[in-house]
Amino acid sequence: MASVKKLGILGSTGSIGVSTLDIVAAFPEQFEVVTLTAGNNLARLEEQIRRFRPKMVAVISADGAQQLKERLGADAPQILSGVEGLVACACHEDIDMVVSAIVGAAGLVPTMSAIETGKDIALANKETLVTAGSLVTEAVARHGVRLFPVDSEHSAIFQSLEGHRMDDVRRLILTASGGPFRNRMLADMASVTPADALAHPNWSMGRKISIDSATMMNKGLEVIEARWLFDVPAERIAVHIHPQSIVHSLVEYVDGAVIAQLGIPDMKTPIAYALSHPTRLPLDLPPLDLCSMRNLTFDEPDLERFPCLALAYEALAMGGTAPAVLNAANEIAVDAFLNEEIAFLDIARVIRAALQGLEVKPLEHIDQVLRADLWGRKEARRFIDARGEGATVC
Ligand SMILES: NC(=O)C1=CN([C@@H]2O[C@H](COP(=O)(O)OP(=O)(O)OC[C@H]3O[C@@H](n4cnc5c(N)ncnc54)[C@H](OP(=O)(O)O)[C@@H]3O)[C@@H](O)[C@H]2O)C=CC1
Ligand SMILES: CC(=O)[C@@H](O)[C@H](O)COP(=O)(O)O
Numbered sequence: 001m002a003s004v005k006k007l008g009i010l011g012s013t014g015s016i017g018v019s020t021l022d023i024v025a026a027f028p029e030q031f032e033v034v035t036l037t038a039g040n041n042l043a044r045l046e047e048q049i050r051r052f053r054p055k056m057v058a059v060i061s062a063d064g065a066q067q068l069k070e071r072l073g074a075d076a077p078q079i080l081s082g083v084e085g086l087v088a089c090a091c092h093e094d095i096d097m098v099v100s101a102i103v104g105a106a107g108l109v110p111t112m113s114a115i116e117t118g119k120d121i122a123l124a125n126k127e128t129l130v131t132a133g134s135l136v137t138e139a140v141a142r143h144g145v146r147l148f149p150v151d152s153e154h155s156a157i158f159q160s161l162e163g164h165r166m167d168d169v170r171r172l173i174l175t176a177s178g179g180p181f182r183n184r185m186l187a188d189m190a191s192v193t194p195a196d197a198l199a200h201p202n203w204s205m206g207r208k209i210s211i212d213s214a215t216m217m218n219k220g221l222e223v224i225e226a227r228w229l230f231d232v233p234a235e236r237i238a239v240h241i242h243p244q245s246i247v248h249s250l251v252e253y254v255d256g257a258v259i260a261q262l263g264i265p266d267m268k269t270p271i272a273y274a275l276s277h278p279t280r281l282p283l284d285l286p287p288l289d290l291c292s293m294r295n296l297t298f299d300e301p302d303l304e305r306f307p308c309l310a311l312a313y314e315a316l317a318m319g320g321t322a323p324a325v326l327n328a329a330n331e332i333a334v335d336a337f338l339n340e341e342i343a344f345l346d347i348a349r350v351i352r353a354a355l356q357g358l359e360v361k362p363l364e365h366i367d368q369v370l371r372a373d374l375w376g377r378k379e380a381r382r383f384i385d386a387r388g389e390g391a392t393v394c
């Protein structure tokens with residue numbers, strides 16, 4: 001009988017965090033929660049603490065930590081705040097595996113700290129690999145930890161590679177739903193609202209990744225994520241539009257064989273596989289009913305309507321600090337769009353402006369990533385503010 005796996009869940013109040021805890025609740029004999037972290041959703045974190053009884057939790061602000069202590073009274077675990085709190089929750093000595101499910105570059109430092117203290121990682125936070133891929137994969141090798149993808153496409157590729165040699169791989173093919181604007185004309189995309197963009201056709205996800213799916217930056221970030229996870233160059237990573245989100249991604253081999261992983265669009269499947277690899281958990285999900293499907297279609301992406309995908313390939317080719325700047329500018333632009341400061345099509349313009357002003361530096365240390373992230377945010381903000389003052393843009 002396998003021993004209980006002890007988990008630290010970073011971003012437990014988010015979409016991935018909640019699905020992870022659903023799995024933990026369904027298999028209490030297999031998993032135990034040691035630490036949880038949240039941003040601002042104290043009410044949800046309080047419920048999770050009462051239910052899963054972690055030893056330590058962290059939230060963003062000291063004020064939030066104080067409020068949580070008051071709400072929980074005698075039931076309170078150790079409650080920390082800030083980046084130090086996140087890092088303590090990622091590195092707790094009792095943890096076997098960290099589920100990295102914070103959104104954005106805020107996930108990088110705690111995830112890297114977990115790797116450096118020898119924890120296995122179930123990685124949802126794609127921004128960790130986007131911003132610091134070379135440093136993260138070096139650290140994974142140095143510390144002998146295992147990095148399991150949670151992102152559905154990367155889990156599909158991971159599963160399609162099992163039992164095969166990387167030397168035999170010709171291409172990785174990432175599928176993309178095309179998001180809510182897959183069939184929208186470019187001119188009509190100019191006036192879409194945050195509510196339109198948040199309405200993903202197939203997946204229920206957090207706000208930032210939902211907007212990324214609408215611009216297809218999500219797929220761009222996933223190309224970069226795949227480059228580092230599987231050590232395959234960008235030229236051998238293709239993107240196909242597959243609106244049904246049933247084929248989660250594919251591997252093409254040198255002999256012409258193509259191996260894919262299929263399933264209903266539910267993140268519990270890839271999360272469970274990352275948590276329990278190599279065994280599979282008997283999840284209570286509806287089966288994939290292949291006979292009810294009339295169409296599984298595949299198409300080339302349109303880079304004119306979805307320039308964010310092209311920008312991600314460009315940043316990957318630029319190398320060094322460029323992907324960190326791409327990601328930072330995207331985070332600022334997505335926030336500005338959600339706050340109705342800029343239009344949907346401006347998201348790509350903001351990112352392009354940040355990349356154009358960048359002097360790329362090679363990555364040798366995580367501090368360079370953090371500096372590039374800060375620079376990208378400032379540059380994106382400057383560009384957005386200049387637009388507000390009536391500056392002309394491309
Ligand atoms: N949702 C999905 O289906 C998929 C998600 N992913 C990736 O997984 C990650 C999480 O996505 P998702 O669950 O959708 O996101 P959500 O927005 O639903 O959740 C994000 C989590 O991160 C916390 N958080 C946000 N900002 C900070 C911060 N600055 N410091 C500490 N914690 C913070 C939030 O706390 P709070 O809510 O308490 O403020 C919440 O717990 C992303 O990187 C995404 O790209 C990948 C594939 C699929
Ligand atoms: C569920 C998941 O992994 C998301 O990253 C999903 O892929 C988003 O859908 P898009 O294919 O529209 O980006």
Ligand SMILES: [Mn+2]
Pocket residue numbers: 151152153222
């Ligand atoms: Mn994905």
